[in-house]
Amino acid sequence: MTDETMISPDDAVTGASEADTGAPSHEDVIRERDEEIASLKDRLLRAAAETENVRRRLEREKVDVSSYAMTGFARDLLGVADNLRRAISALPAEAPGFEAVKTGIEATEREMTSVLARHGITRVVTDGAKLDPNRHQAMLEVDSEHHEPGAIVAELQAGYTIKDRLLRPAMVSVARARTDASA
Structure with missing residues (x-):
């Protein structure tokens, strides 16, 4: 026997061996491998989720391009x-x-x-509508006895939407807010 593999009488009494003096135990190796496996699983799930998100975004962009290309x-x-x-x-x-x-x-x-x-191109509604800055562009304000302040009095140029997006706002005249002197 060589000196390297011999166990000293002190080690035999305490039960210590070379594994106890710095080399990891089997439980430590298994714990490290389990942590590595969990980390790799997490990375794999995140990569799969990211791939799915990219696929969905590209599909949505494809629909938008075909809907709004013209x-x-x-x-x-x-x-x-x-x-x-x-x-x-x-x-x-x-x-x-x-x-x-x-x-x-x-x-x-x-x-x-x-x-x-x-x-999918439709006209923006102006008849009897209140001014909607998302769909109408007020070109002028006019005094009107028959309309509420902010109501559309007349359409100067038709507005249009394509699907759910504004293509061109309707240019309109709007009833002016009444002042105390004119009431």
Whole structure:
């Protein structure tokens, strides 16, 4: 036997061995491995959750891109819709010889409105509404006996939304708040 593997009589009495003098016990090794396994499981679960969050975000962005991809084109078409409305308004009510023209322009306007609606583009409501700064742009205030202060009196230019987003605010005139002198 060599001196390295010999147990001294003192060690034999106390039950001490080389394992007790600095080398980790089996329980310590198992505890360290369990902690490492728990740490790796936690990291794996976090990575899986992050991957799922990225997948959901990309799916949501894909839906948004497909829903709102034509926003610029739609804004350009709104000018055409406005001009059709102006053309109808410019024709006299009793215009001999222009009935067919007026009917054609009205049919074109209806078709454009229908196409816009099929793509989720709708007109902002202004009739009888209170001013909503998220949907309306107040261009001027007017005195009105028939409207509450802050109520929309007239629509100057139609506003539109695409799905749930504002495409163009409605430009409106709003009833002015009454002062004591005017009441």
